[in-house]
Amino acid sequence: MARHIPSLNALRAFEAAGRQGRMTLAADELNVTHSAISRQIKHLEAMLGVPLFEGPKNNLRLTEAGTTLLSGLGSAFDQIDASVRLVADTEEGALDISCPGTFSMRWLIPRLYRFQAEHPQIEVRLTASSRPVDFDRDGFDVAIRVGDPPWPKGGEVVPLFPEQTGLVLAPPLLQTAAGDFSGLAQLHTRTRPRAWENWRARSGRTVGTGPRLDYEHFYFMLEAARAGLGVCVAPWPYVIDDINAGRLTPPFGFTDSGHHYVALRRERRNRKASLFCSWLQQEAEAFSAAHPVLR
């Protein structure tokens, strides 16, 4: 990039510090540490050849040059942000969604065609992830997660439906199993390590002992269950189709897990995200109405 022109990042760091009045606040706003802001400003002062701040560390004030620079930069960056929004915040283009993999496969993707039919100009970019959401770090617009409050900062919570989980296994396995399922392999997933414990506590039921098998993803665990390799605890939305098709059976029905499915969206409004979350809520309501949980 052309030399002797200050770095735009440095100008941005200075603008935030000047407007906020403190480097630590600018650091929060730009999601860096105060040392990054301090260094950028120091570099900028060297580049421009004039001090931008003066005074003691605990009471920095803008110099005249700093005030002059800030007044021009503030409106320029506002204009850049507005221009970017004008282009990005439309009802067409890409929308980035983060969603647990198995939930995508079992619940979201089978319904997504309806969203795309309604909004053909929105390109949904789906990323499989169950990782805790951090809107400052992550780049997606909406994250679907199952869990409990507190939800991460910087996001608005759109409730979908509560989660129910239940014991499920293949019907032939049920016919040959002991009454308390002792001896049957107990299938676990690393994504939800406390699923069994939680189910027992919540449902008040228990089963006999059996060998434990761990799978990396729900999907693999469900495949194993369908293959008759054992019994597992699964969320209702993930197994509806298998149950209706007779591939899996829930001997004890389903119980509230205490968790909730939610969509987390950035606080800053985004039309595509709004449309998507509205659609999600409608689908969630329709889902709950059309598939009352087997209790």
Add this chain to the structure above:
Amino acid sequence: MARHIPSLNALRAFEAAGRQGRMTLAADELNVTHSAISRQIKHLEAMLGVPLFEGPKNNLRLTEAGTTLLSGLGSAFDQIDASVRLVADTEEGALDISCPGTFSMRWLIPRLYRFQAEHPQIEVRLTASSRPVDFDRDGFDVAIRVGDPPWPKGGEVVPLFPEQTGLVLAPPLLQTAAGDFSGLAQLHTRTRPRAWENWRARSGRTVGTGPRLDYEHFYFMLEAARAGLGVCVAPWPYVIDDINAGRLTPPFGFTDSGHHYVALRRERRNRKASLFCSWLQQEAEAFSAAHPVLR
């Protein structure tokens, strides 16, 4: 830096390409290759979720989104540039000067106090360098160099004075030397490898053979000459004081070397650089008047 906000560099690359109409022209303007521009724009389109250019490679046109984004960005970057200039282009602050080391020591620094007396609010930051000037790469405001046209692009040439060089040695050495100086060590500097050859050609004179000694800088070579270690070819401005003080003597006087001392300044006007170059020219004229070359 906060995620999901496009890189300012990418926005800058896009703005230049949009305004110029071609990525190759934008690359020239921003001193990068077209591949850097192409990549930045591709990344920006992915980030914003909309295409900014359309059409075949050899005739890219802005999309509607691209046009919208460009109109906002253009004025924002203009405002940033103007704000930076308002702060940097004053008659106070830092001024970066690049100058060959020995010329600094022997000619510039002994005079610099007069510039600083006239302009106490300008902080001259001097860097020793003889390297070919590239204003796109280098960050200084003014470069003093000795040489010949063509001068590098992107700079305005401010002539100072022509260069004369001559054979110089310590007086005691002159007294004991053979008439043609044969046997005396011939001192060279890597900065000016052709100095001797050029002096012989230009002056029409020659000297006997002697061992050759190479020094990395003029300064060291002149130190060696003063110490009576040999004879060297030196530019007049570098040895005036030594000659006047009787530390060196020029047996054949000085001859035009064909080179010229110039100040190279950026094309874009900079008040401090203008002041400095005006001052330099005055000092150069005064120098030439006050120290007529010994012929």
Add this chain to the structure above:
DNA sequence: TTGCCATGTGCGGTTTCCGAACAATGATTG
């Protein structure tokens, strides 16, 4: 006088960005 808060800095690492080289594409020219 001590603790707190904010900035400054060194060290080492990460991310962004880049150039070089070549590929791909479409228009132009002979």
Add this chain to the structure above:
DNA sequence: CAATCATTGTTCGGAAACCGCACATGGCAA
């Protein structure tokens, strides 16, 4: 119609910019 040209697209490997962490420094308040 094939070759050439001009422009953009992409991969690879490296450089520069930027950053976090940990600690230092300085000034103010309790």
